Amino acid sequence: MSRPRINTNPNRHGYFGPYGGMYVPETLMAPLHELAAAYKRYRKDPAFKRELRAHLRDYVGRPTPLYAAERLAREMGCAAVYLKREDLCHTGAHKINNSLGQALLARRMGKRRVIAETGAGQHGVATATVAAMFGLECVIYMGEVDMERQALNVFRMRSLGAEVVPVTAGQRTLKEAISEAMRDWVTHVRTTHYILGSALGAHPYPLMVRDFQSVIGRETRRQMRAMTGRLPSVLLACVGGGSNAIGFFHPFLNDHEVRMIGVEAGGSGIRKGRHAARFAGGKMGILQGTKTFMLQDRYGQVQLTHSVSAGLDYAAIGPEHSLLRDLGRVEYAHVSDREAVAAFDALGRWEGILPALETAHAFAYAIKHTGRWKKNDVVAINLSGRGDKDVQQVANWKEGRAI
Numbered sequence: 001m002s003r004p005r006i007n008t009n010p011n012r013h014g015y016f017g018p019y020g021g022m023y024v025p026e027t028l029m030a031p032l033h034e035l036a037a038a039y040k041r042y043r044k045d046p047a048f049k050r051e052l053r054a055h056l057r058d059y060v061g062r063p064t065p066l067y068a069a070e071r072l073a074r075e076m077g078c079a080a081v082y083l084k085r086e087d088l089c090h091t092g093a094h095k096i097n098n099s100l101g102q103a104l105l106a107r108r109m110g111k112r113r114v115i116a117e118t119g120a121g122q123h124g125v126a127t128a129t130v131a132a133m134f135g136l137e138c139v140i141y142m143g144e145v146d147m148e149r150q151a152l153n154v155f156r157m158r159s160l161g162a163e164v165v166p167v168t169a170g171q172r173t174l175k176e177a178i179s180e181a182m183r184d185w186v187t188h189v190r191t192t193h194y195i196l197g198s199a200l201g202a203h204p205y206p207l208m209v210r211d212f213q214s215v216i217g218r219e220t221r222r223q224m225r226a227m228t229g230r231l232p233s234v235l236l237a238c239v240g241g242g243s244n245a246i247g248f249f250h251p252f253l254n255d256h257e258v259r260m261i262g263v264e265a266g267g268s269g270i271r272k273g274r275h276a277a278r279f280a281g282g283k284m285g286i287l288q289g290t291k292t293f294m295l296q297d298r299y300g301q302v303q304l305t306h307s308v309s310a311g312l313d314y315a316a317i318g319p320e321h322s323l324l325r326d327l328g329r330v331e332y333a334h335v336s337d338r339e340a341v342a343a344f345d346a347l348g349r350w351e352g353i354l355p356a357l358e359t360a361h362a363f364a365y366a367i368k369h370t371g372r373w374k375k376n377d378v379v380a381i382n383l384s385g386r387g388d389k390d391v392q393q394v395a396n397w398k399e400g401r402a403i
Contacts, residue, residue: 006253006329008320014203017326019293019319022202023286028182031189036204038109043211048104055100059133060090062097062215066223066380071350076366078373082232083353083383084220086244091126093356093385094216094244099126099195101212103134106193113137113192117181119146119174119240120311120358121153122385123197128162138162141180143173146310149393149402171304174314178288198241199318202289206319213247220380221251232380235260238361239332240276240311242318244384249330259331262321263365265307266334273304277334278317279325285316292319308337308397309357309390339364341397344387356385357393 014020014036022032042048056062065085073081086094099116106114114136118124124140131138140157144166147154157164170176178201185194199209224231235252237245239262252258267275275281278293285294287302294316295303307313324330335343340357343364348354355363362381373379387394396402 016320016323019322063219078377080378082380087386093122095123096126098212102195103130111193115139116195117177121150128157128160141177145172198243199246200241210246216247217251233377234379236362237382242321248382261331263361264334265312266336267306276305276307279332287316293322311358335364354387357390359384
């Protein structure tokens with residue numbers, strides 16, 4: 001008996017089942033509707049798609065390789081492990097897939113200024129990069145704490161011509177950076193496009209970001225068939241807001257033989273204020289434009305979060321992930337800071353690759369479950385970014401000085 005097809009496209013109001021929507025101030029409703037209409041038009045426009053494909057090929061360096069990690073496979077005890085090398089994209093992570101798509105859209109909408117938020121800094125670098133490429137004014141909002149632990153990426157953004165604005169409110173991390181970017185957008189809606197970096201926020205952002213990142217999963221699907229004649233048994237990806245994971249998973253949703261696992265940040269333990277595992281300690285709520293699973297107290301106030309990884313240090317998860325968890329199509333787990341740092345080291349020793357700390361969470365899950373993998377399992381892991389930006393943070397963590 002065949003299983004029913006899974007369709008996670010949002011309805012016309014932007015809901016993925018009970019999740020999603022447009023929970024924003026009235027002043028942002030008009031620009032969001034303008035953006036939704038423009039994206040609906042251009043996502044199927046042949047000229048737009050040709051230009052996007054050309055830039056992804058010639059500027060970003062797509063398709064990225066699918067690499068057989070033989071030593072990692074032996075350590076895990078499974079048949080094979082393949083790494084989707086998004087770390088080899090221009091700027092060093094998957095983030096440029098989305099920033100490029102949104103910048104092309106912004107140009108067609110007549111916007112001359114782009115803004116963005118960033119946690120780990122990779123989305124900020126990607127946005128600054130495409131803004132320089134297209135001659136757009138660029139402002140990046142970044143929490144003061146994240147600026148300290150990602151100083152290299154702050155330097156890169158400024159070198160690319162972007163203004164980087166420190167955010168000093170609240171926890172001084174990604175949540176506050178998003179709030180500041182939204183305030184900027186309210187003030188400059190006529191000239192400005194907000195390039196939101198993850199599959200979060202009000203409609204149409206979760207759909208748009210997923211679509212631009214789905215190039216990862218489409219390529220992986222083709223490459224796996226060409227290299228092995230089959231699809232992987234398991235897909236693994238880290239999950240913060242969830243853009244790299246949803247882009248990796250989405251083209252496989254109706255391949256029910258493929259198990260999918262998203263790995264959240266367990267921080268220093270599943271207790272209040274010490275983690276960012278939304279499915280381990282959260283419930284449905286509304287944050288920064290969308291209804292989804294989030295960490296909050298009994299009064300609905302957003303809880304503090306913690307992760308050694310700036311890019312996973314956020315209180316909510318993308319609404320499509322919440323639906324996929326309800327449907328049982330994707331499993332969600334979490335690993336600790338300690339496990340993620342150990343995986344960072346292990347991948348360097350075994351494969352000569354230093355992954356981003358975000359990505360290291362997915363590798364930590366794979367290594368943690370050594371002995372549980374089947375001998376014939378073929379595991380594909382989305383290596384969403386490189387770890388250059390995190391070397392100092394890892395060194396500080398080992399010395400007990402991590403921010």
